[in-house]
Amino acid sequence: MTPDATRTFAALAREALGDALRRRLVLAIAVASLLSLQVVDSCTSCGSATFTRDGETVAMPDVAGFSALAVAIACGLWTLILAGALASDHLADPLQDGSAALVLARPVGRGSFALARLAGALAIALVSGAVLLFGAGVLLHARQGLAWPPLLAAFAACAAGASTVGALTMAASLFLPRIATLLLLLMSVAGIAAANVAALLGAQLGGFAAVIDGYGPPLVSSIALALREWIAPTAVPGNALALGLRHAVWMLASSALLIHAFRRVDLE
Amino acid sequence: MVLELASVSKRYGRRSALDRVSLAIPPGAALGLLGPNGAGKTTTLRLLLGFTRPSEGQVTLRGRRPSDPASRLGVAYLPERLALPARMTVRDFLRLHGTLAGLAGAALLREIDAVLERTGLAGRAGDRLGGLSKGLKQRVGFAQALLGEPSLLLLDEPTSGLDPLGVRDARDWILAARARGASVLVSSHVLSEVERTCDHVAILNEGRVAAQGPLGELLRPGESLEDAFVRCVRA
Numbered sequence: 001m002t003p004d005a006t007r008t009f010a011a012l013a014r015e016a017l018g019d020a021l022r023r024r025l026v027l028a029i030a031v032a033s034l035l036s037l038q039v040v041d042s043c044t045s046c047g048s049a050t051f052t053r054d055g056e057t058v059a060m061p062d063v064a065g066f067s068a069l070a071v072a073i074a075c076g077l078w079t080l081i082l083a084g085a086l087a088s089d090h091l092a093d094p095l096q097d098g099s100a101a102l103v104l105a106r107p108v109g110r111g112s113f114a115l116a117r118l119a120g121a122l123a124i125a126l127v128s129g130a131v132l133l134f135g136a137g138v139l140l141h142a143r144q145g146l147a148w149p150p151l152l153a154a155f156a157a158c159a160a161g162a163s164t165v166g167a168l169t170m171a172a173s174l175f176l177p178r179i180a181t182l183l184l185l186l187m188s189v190a191g192i193a194a195a196n197v198a199a200l201l202g203a204q205l206g207g208f209a210a211v212i213d214g215y216g217p218p219l220v221s222s223i224a225l226a227l228r229e230w231i232a233p234t235a236v237p238g239n240a241l242a243l244g245l246r247h248a249v250w251m252l253a254s255s256a257l258l259i260h261a262f263r264r265v266d267l268e
Numbered sequence: 269m270v271l272e273l274a275s276v277s278k279r280y281g282r283r284s285a286l287d288r289v290s291l292a293i294p295p296g297a298a299l300g301l302l303g304p305n306g307a308g309k310t311t312t313l314r315l316l317l318g319f320t321r322p323s324e325g326q327v328t329l330r331g332r333r334p335s336d337p338a339s340r341l342g343v344a345y346l347p348e349r350l351a352l353p354a355r356m357t358v359r360d361f362l363r364l365h366g367t368l369a370g371l372a373g374a375a376l377l378r379e380i381d382a383v384l385e386r387t388g389l390a391g392r393a394g395d396r397l398g399g400l401s402k403g404l405k406q407r408v409g410f411a412q413a414l415l416g417e418p419s420l421l422l423l424d425e426p427t428s429g430l431d432p433l434g435v436r437d438a439r440d441w442i443l444a445a446r447a448r449g450a451s452v453l454v455s456s457h458v459l460s461e462v463e464r465t466c467d468h469v470a471i472l473n474e475g476r477v478a479a480q481g482p483l484g485e486l487l488r489p490g491e492s493l494e495d496a497f498v499r500c501v502r503a
Binding site: 003004007008011012015018019022097098099101102103104105106107108109263266267268 | 314317318319320321335337338339340341343344345347349350351352353355356364365367368369370372412422
């Protein structure tokens with residue numbers, strides 16, 4: 001009997017998802033997501049208020065697009081960090097406790113196994129991200145009249161970024177202890193986000209920051225570009241096709257790196 | 269040959285785990301892999317399954333390199349350190365492994381019921397793996413290994429954690445697999461079980477093959493397997 005590759009992958013991914021769902025961390029994620037929605041709710045509930053800037057009264061609706069963009073980016077970053085945090089032990093743990101050995105003694109390729117584990121971790125992160133992003137979108141649409149369709153593109157950008165972050169974190173977890181992997185994840189996402197935001201705000205980047213913004217995974221810039229309609233189309237520079245292509249390249253490269261790294265690991 | 273190691277060495281840094289080991293199992297044969305702790309038995313199994321690569325020499329499983337997943341078609345493995353996903357039920361665990369072994373649909377369900385019955389787990393199919401005793405977990409390990417009637421069984425300390433009844437059952441399962449033509453490699457410290465289930469023996473000592481051959485040829489007149497083992501290891 002030759003196992004069907006699709007059926008094998010589906011069975012492994014289902015098991016990886018079940019494994020992710022059974023973790024206590026997921027309960028914490030669900031609570032944190034609901035609390036975050038509460039924060040988003042309070043952030044978007046001041047539609048008719050005004051505030052003073054440089055002695056001038058500014059109506060909230062005039063800056064609603066900017067605040068909404070900030071909320072969406074925060075939701076996106078939460079999803080990226082979550083994807084990385086879940087991926088940081090979702091492959092390393094079964095390797096360490098030995099349960100992966102039984103599966104890999106079957107006619108299962110290491111690439112299939114690693115990608116299935118990644119899919120399991122990503123599914124949880126993306127569901128949480130979708131709840132947050134689209135929850136915020138519903139509130140922003142109802143209270144500030146912002147269009148919701150751009151959120152679909154923003155979510156796609158977020159999913160692509162989460163895939164890259166998850167795959168790279170999972171690859172790092174094969175060689176680093178969990179705490180070091182998590183620190184690397186946080187520093188990398190924060191670094192890329194800072195470079196992207198600085199570029200969006202018009203800062204002249206040089207050196208390493210310019211390289212990160214220009215060639216790194218466009219984690220924040222792609223979300224901002226997807227939602228530029230909320231502020232002014234010209235306010236966010238960038239080419240959607242180019243950023244989409246860069247996302248695709250990073251997704252493929254990070255998955256390939258994960259598979260390559262996993263093939264070099266000795267199993268117990 | 270169902271599996272073959274040709275002059276295989278494996279080193280971890282400066283430590284040599286295997287040193288120019290050559291072993292082979294013809295179809296339908298059962299090889300008992302014996303040796304004191306640290307002799308290289310588990311390393312041999314890990315090499316065969318592609319879990320690690322040899323430093324030198326060549327390993328083939330069903331005529332292919334172990335890094336090729338197709339080499340493990342029809343191969344079942346029972347590790348010494350059996351780690352089962354604690355929150356999965358016995359039936360779900362077997363369904364996963366049946367699927368990975370290439371079973372599907374009604375045949376998969378039939379096969380799961382059959383191995384549950386054969387391994388005495390029919391009444392525990394809905395139990396979570398984390399709640400099972402060590403002996404029952406070992407039975408689950410055997411159940412997954414027997415799914416789909418594998419043509420090659422790789423068993424690392426298969427009677428570990430089993431009570432005397434379980435040990436007898438395990439012996440029966442191995443002999444039944446052999447009776448239908450499967451090849452078997454058993455790595456074990458329990459010499460009496462190897463004597464009863466295997467027709468070939470290889471004794472490893474300090475990473476080298478101290479002796480190997482058909483059981484009948486390895487034993488001197490009046491000698492038990494234990495005597496032969498001690499003679500080879502202390503030589």
